[in-house]
Amino acid sequence: MSRRKRMLQDLDQDIREHIARETQDNIDRGMSPQEARYAAMRKFGNVLRVKEETREVWTLVWLEQLVQDFRFAFRTLRKNPGFALTAVLILALGIAANVIVFGVLQGLVLRQLEMPHAEQVMTLQPKTGGPFLSYPEMRDVRDSNNVFSAVAAVQIEAFGLEANGFTRPIWGDEVTGQYFEVVGIKPFLGRLLERSDDDHPGASYAAVLSWPAWKNDFAADPNIVGKTIRLDKHPYTIVGVTPEGFYGTEKIAEPDIFVPLANLATLNGASWLDSRNYKNIFSVVRLKDGVTKPQAQAELNTIATRISQQFPKEDEGLTLKLAPPGLVGDFIGGPTRGFLAAVLALAGIVLLAACANLGSLFAARTADRTREIAIRMAVGSSRWRILRQLLVEAVVISVFGGACASVLGWMALTGLANWHPPSRFPIKFHVLPEPSLIVMAFLISVAAGIVFGLMPLRQIFKTDPNAAIKSGGAPSSAGRRWALRDVLLAAQIALCCVTVTAAFVSLRGLGKALTMDLGFNPKNAILTRFDLSQANYASEADADHFQRQLLERIQQIPGIEAAGYANTTPLDFDATVTDVFSQDSTDLRHSKSAFDMYFYHVSPGYLAAAGTPLLAGRDVSFSDTPKTPAVAIVNQEFARRLFHSQQAVGRYFKNRNGVSIQIIGIMGDGKHFTLSEDPKAAAFFPISQKTDTRTTLIVRSQRDTADIVSAIRETIRALDVAVPISESGPWTSQLGLSLFPSQVATVALGVFGAFGLLLSIAGTFGLASYTVSKRLRELSIRVALGAGTKQILQSALGRMLILLASGSGIGIALGLAASHLLSAIVYQASAQDPVVLTAVAFTTIVTATLSVAGPVRRVLDADPATLLREQ
Amino acid sequence: MSTKEQKQRIELLQGTLDLLILRTLLLGPTHGHAIAKAIEFNSDDVLQVEQGSLYPALHRLIKRGWISAEEGTSENNRRAKFYRLTAKGRKQLELETSKWDKLAGAIAQILRPANREGES
Numbered sequence: 001m002s003r004r005k006r007m008l009q010d011l012d013q014d015i016r017e018h019i020a021r022e023t024q025d026n027i028d029r030g031m032s033p034q035e036a037r038y039a040a041m042r043k044f045g046n047v048l049r050v051k052e053e054t055r056e057v058w059t060l061v062w063l064e065q066l067v068q069d070f071r072f073a074f075r076t077l078r079k080n081p082g083f084a085l086t087a088v089l090i091l092a093l094g095i096a097a098n099v100i101v102f103g104v105l106q107g108l109v110l111r112q113l114e115m116p117h118a119e120q121v122m123t124l125q126p127k128t129g130g131p132f133l134s135y136p137e138m139r140d141v142r143d144s145n146n147v148f149s150a151v152a153a154v155q156i157e158a159f160g161l162e163a164n165g166f167t168r169p170i171w172g173d174e175v176t177g178q179y180f181e182v183v184g185i186k187p188f189l190g191r192l193l194e195r196s197d198d199d200h201p202g203a204s205y206a207a208v209l210s211w212p213a214w215k216n217d218f219a220a221d222p223n224i225v226g227k228t229i230r231l232d233k234h235p236y237t238i239v240g241v242t243p244e245g246f247y248g249t250e251k252i253a254e255p256d257i258f259v260p261l262a263n264l265a266t267l268n269g270a271s272w273l274d275s276r277n278y279k280n281i282f283s284v285v286r287l288k289d290g291v292t293k294p295q296a297q298a299e300l301n302t303i304a305t306r307i308s309q310q311f312p313k314e315d316e317g318l319t320l321k322l323a324p325p326g327l328v329g330d331f332i333g334g335p336t337r338g339f340l341a342a343v344l345a346l347a348g349i350v351l352l353a354a355c356a357n358l359g360s361l362f363a364a365r366t367a368d369r370t371r372e373i374a375i376r377m378a379v380g381s382s383r384w385r386i387l388r389q390l391l392v393e394a395v396v397i398s399v400f401g402g403a404c405a406s407v408l409g410w411m412a413l414t415g416l417a418n419w420h421p422p423s424r425f426p427i428k429f430h431v432l433p434e435p436s437l438i439v440m441a442f443l444i445s446v447a448a449g450i451v452f453g454l455m456p457l458r459q460i461f462k463t464d465p466n467a468a469i470k471s472g473g474a475p476s477s478a479g480r481r482w483a484l485r486d487v488l489l490a491a492q493i494a495l496c497c498v499t500v501t502a503a504f505v506s507l508r509g510l511g512k513a514l515t516m517d518l519g520f521n522p523k524n525a526i527l528t529r530f531d532l533s534q535a536n537y538a539s540e541a542d543a544d545h546f547q548r549q550l551l552e553r554i555q556q557i558p559g560i561e562a563a564g565y566a567n568t569t570p571l572d573f574d575a576t577v578t579d580v581f582s583q584d585s586t587d588l589r590h591s592k593s594a595f596d597m598y599f600y601h602v603s604p605g606y607l608a609a610a611g612t613p614l615l616a617g618r619d620v621s622f623s624d625t626p627k628t629p630a631v632a633i634v635n636q637e638f639a640r641r642l643f644h645s646q647q648a649v650g651r652y653f654k655n656r657n658g659v660s661i662q663i664i665g666i667m668g669d670g671k672h673f674t675l676s677e678d679p680k681a682a683a684f685f686p687i688s689q690k691t692d693t694r695t696t697l698i699v700r701s702q703r704d705t706a707d708i709v710s711a712i713r714e715t716i717r718a719l720d721v722a723v724p725i726s727e728s729g730p731w732t733s734q735l736g737l738s739l740f741p742s743q744v745a746t747v748a749l750g751v752f753g754a755f756g757l758l759l760s761i762a763g764t765f766g767l768a769s770y771t772v773s774k775r776l777r778e779l780s781i782r783v784a785l786g787a788g789t790k791q792i793l794q795s796a797l798g799r800m801l802i803l804l805a806s807g808s809g810i811g812i813a814l815g816l817a818a819s820h821l822l823s824a825i826v827y828q829a830s831a832q833d834p835v836v837l838t839a840v841a842f843t844t845i846v847t848a849t850l851s852v853a854g855p856v857r858r859v860l861d862a863d864p865a866t867l868l869r870e871q
Numbered sequence: 872m873s874t875k876e877q878k879q880r881i882e883l884l885q886g887t888l889d890l891l892i893l894r895t896l897l898l899g900p901t902h903g904h905a906i907a908k909a910i911e912f913n914s915d916d917v918l919q920v921e922q923g924s925l926y927p928a929l930h931r932l933i934k935r936g937w938i939s940a941e942e943g944t945s946e947n948n949r950r951a952k953f954y955r956l957t958a959k960g961r962k963q964l965e966l967e968t969s970k971w972d973k974l975a976g977a978i979a980q981i982l983r984p985a986n987r988e989g990e991s
Contacts, residue, residue, distance in 0.1 A: 007930060007940065014903060014952055018922065021904040021949075045923035053927040061934040378958070382936065 004058045011054055019044055065385075069392040077396065083365060084397065086762055087358055091401025091445060092408060093755050094354035099409030099441045101347045104416070105340045106434070107251070113325060114245045116184045117286075121249065122293075124151070124283040124300075127319035132279040135261075135272070137315065140307050141283070142178070147296040149288045150181035153281040154249065155261055160534030160724035162230035163217070169534070169726040170213070172231075172257035173248055174264060182286045183249065189214075190225035190240030198260040201271070206260070207236040211244040213256035231259065232267050233536035233722070249284050249325050267533070276314035277656070284325060293322060316589055343748055350499070350755060351444070353492045357759055358452040360489070361766040362394065391453045398449025402442045409441060486799070490807040492763050496756030497811020500843055503753025504836045505815075506746045519635070519670010520570065521611030522731035525700050526708050527569065528716070532693040535722045540691040547687075547695060548622070550719055551603060557711050559703040564606030567692035570672045570682075571735060575600070580681065581654040582642060588656055595641050597634075597681035598672040601692055606684070607633070607667065609698040617649040617665030620686035630689060633665035638681040661685075698731075705730050757847055764851035768800050772855040779859055789860065796859050797852055808844045815840070888928045890971060893956060893964040896938060900955035903929065929954060937963050 019040045026036035044050075077084040112118035124141065125131045135153060142151035155174040160167050173179075177198035185192070188211060197204040207229065209218065218224055227238050236259065248255045261281075265271035272278035287296055300320040308318040366373070373386055537543040547565055554563045568575060579593035604621050607614050617633065624631055639648035652660045669679045701708050709728050716723055727734065772779075779792055895901070895909045906929075907922045932938045937960030943953040956964070 003933075007933065010952065011926065015923075015926065017902075017949070017951060018904045018907075022922070025908075043922050045921040047923065050923035050926050053924075054930050057927045057930045058934055061931055065935075385936070 008055060008058075011051060015044070015047060015050065065388075066392070069389050070396065072389065073393040073396045076393065080365075083361070087361060087397045088400045088404060090354050090358060090758065090762055091398060091448060092404035093758065094351045095402060095405035095441050095445050095448070096408035096412070097751065097755065098344075098347045098351055098444065099405060099437055100412045101340065101344050102440070103409065103413045103434075103437050105344060106437070107413075107417075109340060111251075113183075113249060113251070120149075120287040120289075121182060121184075121325050122285055122287065122296075122322040123249070123325045124285050124320060125323055127321045131282060133281055133283050133320075134276045134279045134314075135281055136274065136276050137279075137307060137318065138176070138281060138283045141285075141300070141303055141320070142176075144303060144306075145299055147288055147291045147299045148285045150178040150286045151283065152176045152179035152182045152285075153261060153283050154179065155264070155281050156253070156255070157267065158531060158534070158726060159231045159257065159267070160233075160531075160722075161217075161257070162233070162722075167535075167722055167724045169724045170217075170256040171254075172259060173255040174261040174267070175258055176261050179258070179284070182284050183246070184286065185243055185246055187240040188243040189222075190238070192240050192242070193258060193260060198262045201262050201265055203262055204260060205234065205236045205263070206239040207231065208240045208242060208258040209238055210242050210247065210254070210256055210258070212247075212254060214241045217256070231257070232534040234263075234266055249282075276311055285322070297322060313589060316591060347752075350495075350752065350759070351448070353495055353759055353763075355448045355451050357492065357763045357766065358448070361762060362390070362452055363766075366390065391450070394449045394453025395446065398445040398453075399442075401449075402445030405445060406438045406441045409437065413437075486767075486803055489763050489767050490803045490810075493760050493804060493807030494811035494814065496760040497808050497840070497844065498815045499749070499752040499756035501812055501815025501836070501840050503746075503749045503756075504839050504843075505833070506749045508833055508836050508839075509746075516675070517668075517670070518571070518675075519612055519668055522735055523611075524702060525610065525698055525731040526705065526712065526729065527731050527734055528697040528699070528709075528712050528728040529726045530695055530716070530723050531726070532695060532723065534724050535720060537693060540693075543693045543695075544688070544691040546719065547603070547691075550697070550716065551605070553715050553719070554697065554699060554712065555605075557699075557708070557715065559701050559708075560699055561702070562605055562608035562700045563698065564603045564609040565687070565695055565697045566600050566602040566606050566684075567687065567694050567696070568600060569610070569696050569698070569731075570598070570600070570670055571675075572696075575672050579656045580638075580642065580683075581656070581658075583652040583654055583660060585654060588654075588658055590656075593656075594653075595681055597638060597683055599632075599683045599685060601687040601690055602684045603687050606698060609700045611700065612670065613668045615666045615668060616646070617663070619665065620684065620688070622686075622688050624686035624688055626689055628689075630659055630661045631664045631686060632661050633667055633684040634663050635667050635669050635682045637669050637679040638683060639663075639666060641681055757843065761847055761851040764800065764804065764848065765854060767803075768797060768852045768855035769858070771800065772796055772859055776859070780863075784865075792859060793856065797856065800852060801848075804844075804848045808848075812837075812840055812844075888924065889932060890964070890967050892925070892928055892932060892954075893937065893960055893967070896954060896956040896960070897964065900941075900943075900953045902943075902951040902953055904951075906954070932960065936960075 019037075022040035022043060023033070023036045026039050027033060031039060041047075113121060115121065123131070124133065124138070126133065133153075138151065138153045141148075145151070153176045157172055157174050159170050159172050161170045175193060175198075177193065177195035180192040180194070187208075190208075192208055193206060197206050209224065214220060214224060221227075224238050225240060228235050229238060230236070242258070247253065259267070261273070264273055272280060285296075287293070300322070304318045304320040308315045376386060377383065532543045532546060537546060551563060551565060554560065575598045577596050578599055579588075579590055580595055580597050581588060581592070582594050585592060585594075602620060604619055606612075607619055614633070615636070620631070620633065634648060636646060639646055642648070642653060643651060646666065648663045648666055650663065652662050654660055667684070670682070671677060672680050672682055697712070699708060699712060712728060713725060716725060775796060779796055782795075783792060891910050892906055895906050895913075898909075901909070903925055904922075907925055929938070929940075933940055933954075937957060938954050939957055940952050940954055942950070944950060
């Protein structure tokens with residue numbers, strides 16, 4: 001029973017007793033019993049009110065003391081800004097890291113797409129290889145299944161949008177008729193696309209705008225439905241607007257417009273809808289009510305087997321599977337989920353370490369204040385009162401920490417949501433911070449506050465005021481046993497070393513990636529991209545004519561060293577892969593191919609402009625035409641794999657259509673899809689043998705980038721003002737997306753590395769100060785007796801050094817082991833690198849020195865005479 | 872408005888009452904009725920305490936840790952709660968007494984400056 005309850009229970013009896021005594025006194029003075037009782041009652045006053053007030057006293061005093069505690073907490077924290085700042089900073093960083101990681105996880109993985117019964121919507125993709133299907137494969141599934149209520153294809157496409165007298169490049173989804181049945185949303189305005197819109201090419205020229213496009217590009221025009229716009233010069237009627245919050249079935253994309261896929265031929269220049277060889281579409285499906293995923297998968301297996309038997313040449317070994325939608329199925333979804341789970345685990349461990357750390361920081365501080373606490377206890381403060389004081393202090397710190405963490409997390413997530421990665425693709429991260437995250441941050445911080453606030457509990461309850469005041473601190477024997485605290489510190493130093501090692505490995509990898517041989521030289525090269533099909537160059541001859549004319553004019557710009565054009569460039573994620581067959585093969589099935597290669601169509605001058613070395617043979621030329629024999633320039637890897645030698649010029653290979661192609665040149669190897677890939681075979685074909693409307697113009701010049709870019713834009717505009725330039729700028733900045741995964745990994749690991757460093761500094765510092773303050777008296781006696789500096793340091797901090805050394809050793813070993821995992825994301829990440837090892841060792845030594853410097857100085861500066869007198 | 876003034880007066884009274892209780896308990900632990908009687912007796916009945924208001928004050932002092940309470944039997948063998956001054960309370964009493972002396976001195980100086988001149 002609490003004191004308060006006991007006291008209030010006895011109150012009734014106390015008051016009765018009091019009145020009885022007063023009555024007795026009055027009787028003794030000669031009053032009649034009746035009179036005496038009335039007089040006593042009158043003198044006592046209103047019994048009910050007295051009881052009421054007494055009851056209130058307990059709450060009032062409690063509140064008063066709480067306010068006092070808060071005031072005192074603020075005052076002491078202001079007096080120790082170093083301690084307060086360290087604690088708040090550690091907590092803020094630890095929680096902010098968790099909030100950010102969790103926010104991204106929630107945005108990209110946990111959150112379902114905003115559509116009715118989102119759990120029924122899945123992505124359909126092959127079990128192996130890329131995420132794409134061919135249109136006929138999607139059609140086969142759509143027309144022969146009993147498990148899906150709707151099946152649709154999506155093709156992401158760039159358009160030139162002409163509205164209000166402007167042409168500008170936008171991104172949109174070309175979708176099949178059942179697309180809006182799959183997503184199941186209701187239109188915000190007008191109607192959505194229906195099956196009849198996609199029935200056959202030209203069935204309908206209806207377009208649906210996305211909410212952001214309607215809001216930003218059409219000024220939220222309420223009468224938009226029925227208006228006509230032009231897409232790649234073709235008139236389309238806007239029939240509706242999708243609701244806010246809908247951005248297709250991919251979580252990192254933001255399409256502006258939705259149009260029927262059936263019109264592909266007019267929009268794209270050519271249609272591959274009937275070809276099983278062009279695996280170009282994403283497919284999304286909606287499960288029928290009551291159909292389970294295993295049932296659907298079983299049916300898909302049957303359909304895939306049937307298709308591969310029916311079309312052995314194109315669809316040999318076809319397999320189909322369902323994958324969660326949102327991140328291109330399992331293609332980037334898998335790695336993203338894995339990476340985020342790992343980072344979340346890391347963030348969680350770091351938060352735990354931060355709490356343990358703050359715990360020992362608080363314990364050290366409590367030890368420093370042993371005398372103060374002992375005095376307070378000696379004059380009658382209850383242990384609970386002192387504990388409450390410390391808890392209030394912890395809560396103040398954790399609330400500050402939580403607030404800083406929320407602000408940091410909110411800023412980071414908002415920044416991420418508004419950030420467009422360096423890419424011409426419409427990538428957007430839908431990771432807007434939600435209030436629930438902030439609530440979570442506060443809950444974590446208060447929980448952490450209570451956890452670390454309670455750490456010194458035992459210390460306080462053990463304190464014997466007499467001993468504490470006499471000796472000025474707890475008995476120093478406590479510093480001689482190995483405590484759990486020590487093990488925790490070693491474990492934490494090890495963990496921090498892992499994060500530091502990972503950060504350095506990843507930083508070094510990024511550095512290497514920035515200077516490695518790409519197979520071309522992006523420095524001083526300007527890329528300009530546009531698609532002539534968006535400007536109504538439907539025939540190949542027109543496009544070819546425009547491109548050649550442009551190249552001639554570009555070459556006349558002063559200061560141009562080389563210029564050329566291609567359908568696409570390496571590392572642009574637009575590269576296509578095809579099968580290579582040896583010259584003598586006759587079976588042209590995929591399984592019989594020699595290997596696969598990346599291929600590009602390039603103009604004369606491209607190699608010089610891109611800085612790709614031609615090692616043997618000749619460049620392509622405009623005299624290579626569809627009428628002359630097919631030729632190609634191949635890279636060294638290609639020659640090595642097909643001929644096992646570099647002597648390839650003049651020899652032949654076959655493509656999947658059985659056409660023999662003569663090799664006219666050999667070029668150096670390079671990177672094609674990702675920076676971390678192994679050497680890949682590649683071939684450059686003359687663009688004059690196969691015209692492409694997609695155009696990437698490459699110009700090499702030493703002149704100022706901005707001048708060249710504006711000169712190029714002017715030249716293009718002078719030729720045809722309607723060509724929508726999707727981007728124009730230095731190649732180095734357009735490579736951003738290739739560096740993106742390693743940059744993300746480096747930033748994430750760098751933050752954790754820095755955080756790990758801070759933690760180990762704080763932890764080591766905390767424990768070192770704790771040890772020193774507990775033994776300061778003993779040490780000063782030894783100084784007084786003539787002990788040397790070395791002996792004192794050894795006895796004061798020897799154990800710290802053992803902890804630091806063993807923790808760092810284990811940490812570096814673990815970091816080296818873990819860096820193998822990194823090599824998948826970061827190019828050439830290797831922990832065996834002497835630079836990395838030196839950097840980690842150096843950092844560890846600096847960290848250790850920094851964190852024990854304070855306590856060491858305190859020991860050495862201690863004046864034995866003053867200390868002994870004081871205590 | 873009037874309630875505010877009243878409240879201030881009550882608060883002042885409460886603080887004074889607390890001080891008087893502490894001072895009384897300095898002589899030794901005793902029960903509630905005896906405290907009331909002692910205050911009346913020692914002030915020559917000038918301070919007429921409404922006896923009931925003693926109890927909220929006693930509880931406040933207990934909660935603050937300045938006094939403690941224990942069961943006991945009084946002189947005529949009746950059961951009663953005895954209140955005892957704690958070390959903290961003793962310190963508080965010293966503090967409050969010196970504050971009170973200063974305050975009383977200051978007020979006296981303001982009210983009778985001539986007297987003071989004459990004395991010196």
